[in-house]
Amino acid sequence: MDAQPPEREPRLSRAAAHRLSLYLRCVSTWPATGGKVSSSRIAAAVGVSDAQVRRDLAALGHLGQRGIGYEAEGLATAIRSALGINRTWRAVLVGVGNLARALLRYQGFRAQGFEVVGLFDSDISKVGQTVEGLIVESATHLGERSAELGAELGILTLPGEVAQSAADVLATARIRGILNFAPVVLRLPSRVRLVTVDLAIQLEQLAFLVQHGDTDVAGRPADDD
Amino acid sequence: MDAQPPEREPRLSRAAAHRLSLYLRCVSTWPATGGKVSSSRIAAAVGVSDAQVRRDLAALGHLGQRGIGYEAEGLATAIRSALGINRTWRAVLVGVGNLARALLRYQGFRAQGFEVVGLFDSDISKVGQTVEGLIVESATHLGERSAELGAELGILTLPGEVAQSAADVLATARIRGILNFAPVVLRLPSRVRLVTVDLAIQLEQLAFLVQHGDTDVAGRPADDD
Numbered sequence: 001m002d003a004q005p006p007e008r009e010p011r012l013s014r015a016a017a018h019r020l021s022l023y024l025r026c027v028s029t030w031p032a033t034g035g036k037v038s039s040s041r042i043a044a045a046v047g048v049s050d051a052q053v054r055r056d057l058a059a060l061g062h063l064g065q066r067g068i069g070y071e072a073e074g075l076a077t078a079i080r081s082a083l084g085i086n087r088t089w090r091a092v093l094v095g096v097g098n099l100a101r102a103l104l105r106y107q108g109f110r111a112q113g114f115e116v117v118g119l120f121d122s123d124i125s126k127v128g129q130t131v132e133g134l135i136v137e138s139a140t141h142l143g144e145r146s147a148e149l150g151a152e153l154g155i156l157t158l159p160g161e162v163a164q165s166a167a168d169v170l171a172t173a174r175i176r177g178i179l180n181f182a183p184v185v186l187r188l189p190s191r192v193r194l195v196t197v198d199l200a201i202q203l204e205q206l207a208f209l210v211q212h213g214d215t216d217v218a219g220r221p222a223d224d225d
Numbered sequence: 226m227d228a229q230p231p232e233r234e235p236r237l238s239r240a241a242a243h244r245l246s247l248y249l250r251c252v253s254t255w256p257a258t259g260g261k262v263s264s265s266r267i268a269a270a271v272g273v274s275d276a277q278v279r280r281d282l283a284a285l286g287h288l289g290q291r292g293i294g295y296e297a298e299g300l301a302t303a304i305r306s307a308l309g310i311n312r313t314w315r316a317v318l319v320g321v322g323n324l325a326r327a328l329l330r331y332q333g334f335r336a337q338g339f340e341v342v343g344l345f346d347s348d349i350s351k352v353g354q355t356v357e358g359l360i361v362e363s364a365t366h367l368g369e370r371s372a373e374l375g376a377e378l379g380i381l382t383l384p385g386e387v388a389q390s391a392a393d394v395l396a397t398a399r400i401r402g403i404l405n406f407a408p409v410v411l412r413l414p415s416r417v418r419l420v421t422v423d424l425a426i427q428l429e430q431l432a433f434l435v436q437h438g439d440t441d442v443a444g445r446p447a448d449d450d
Contacts (some may be wrong), residue, residue, distance in 0.1 A: 002251035012433075012437070014430070014433075014434075017429075017430060017433045017437075018426070018430060019428065021314035021426040021429045022410060022426070024429075025408065025409075025410060025423070025426070026410060029385075029409070044409055045410050045412075047410075058373075083429055083432065083433045083436075084432045084433050084435070084436030084437065085429055085432050089428075089432055091428075096322045096331065097327065097330075098326040098327035099323070099324065099327035100322070102322065102323035102324035103424065105322075105323065106408075106424060106425070108408045108423075108424065108425035109424070109425055109428060111425070112425045112428065112429060113328060113432075114425075114428050114432075115446040137390075152435065153428075153431060153432075153435070156433070160254075161272040163444075176435045177431045177432070177434060177435040178431075179427060179428055179431050183250065183331075183333045184250075184252060184254070185247060185251060185270050185271055185272075187270075189431065193431060193434035193435045194431075194434075195427050195428075195430050195431040195434065197422060197424070197427050198246075198250070198333075199328065199331060199333065199334070199422070200331070200334055200336075200337045201243070201247070201250070201421075202308055202404060202420050202422050203314075203316075203334060203337065203339050203378075203404055203419050204242075204246045204249075204337060205243060205246065205309055206378060206402045206403075206404050206418060206419075206420040207241060207309045207310050207314055207338075207339075207378075207402070208237070208238075208239075208242045208308045208309050208310075209402060209419075209420065210309070210377065210378070210401045210402040210418045211308075211309030212237070212242075212309065
């Protein structure tokens, strides 16, 4: 683990950040009754304890009122700020297959402030095609174009055998984080953050849970404290 | 948390199970030199400590030999057994869009013992179509057909607003676990296990990591001990 720049926000664990994402999902999709949501309602929906929800939200400096709850809009804003999604993140997507198309059509990305600004593929027959309003560019220009487009994130939806070389190119451009769907363990410089969504591993985890009887709401440990 | 049947395997944490999945990915994709892999090579690839790898593998009763390492094939077998993937899992898939097609073409699923045995959609124009060798059936028959097909797992690749009702149908059939890609928090009876892959939340986690400078190899906490 290398030295990190000073933080402006109080330190959150990854598990806490994940819970905040789930709370945000609830708060922003529920019709708020009079603009208020209760910690117990969030707790029941996410599958953690009421105390956990209150602790997590108190850590954001957000205190609900007993019997009244939290003001929904303010709470959503505070969570977005804590997670770093109170801004737009520009992303390039590499590998324009079915998964890429599914992601591009997925409304949730733009709603949460993620904007795909470039599509790249090494298949020459795909280059020049328009997909969801963007023209597919040649993967040969991935590095220079990512920088030109001001992309900070890269999304890899390509086969495992070519994922590392695409990741290397993105790492030498100005990319700060990679969301990797290729079923490989990528090696990256420590300044580039990585989240891997390995779909076979998700299924393996489900098989493990079914076999062993553990329970989980969102594919992650229920809490960290 | 309800009472669970007695376990045959030693108890693994979710984080340990996830690390084992990553080790398995390495062991089964590397060309094994003389059939041996070292804990340090696995550790470097996955991004955990050598000691962690040795501890995790020792918990499976698998002890490498200093300077020689682990016998690759035996190690893969032991990990598969611990995770519960030393068998075939039959799954039904609900919602036949781009994401479903991407999953069906994804070679990793079948290689790890997951077999999609039925496709369902509520869109009448898709019913009867052949997709990756399977005929799309009407979602109206989801419950009875899942039971007939002997499916134990369900994969939900449908819009958020209809995911809960499909999950309810699967829960009343013999489904034991659900892999949910819909961006909603599902409510299920505790006997049905749930892994949610919420793609917007994965991107939120990446933004959080980029913003806050934490590092992670595979979208989960690095260790739990």
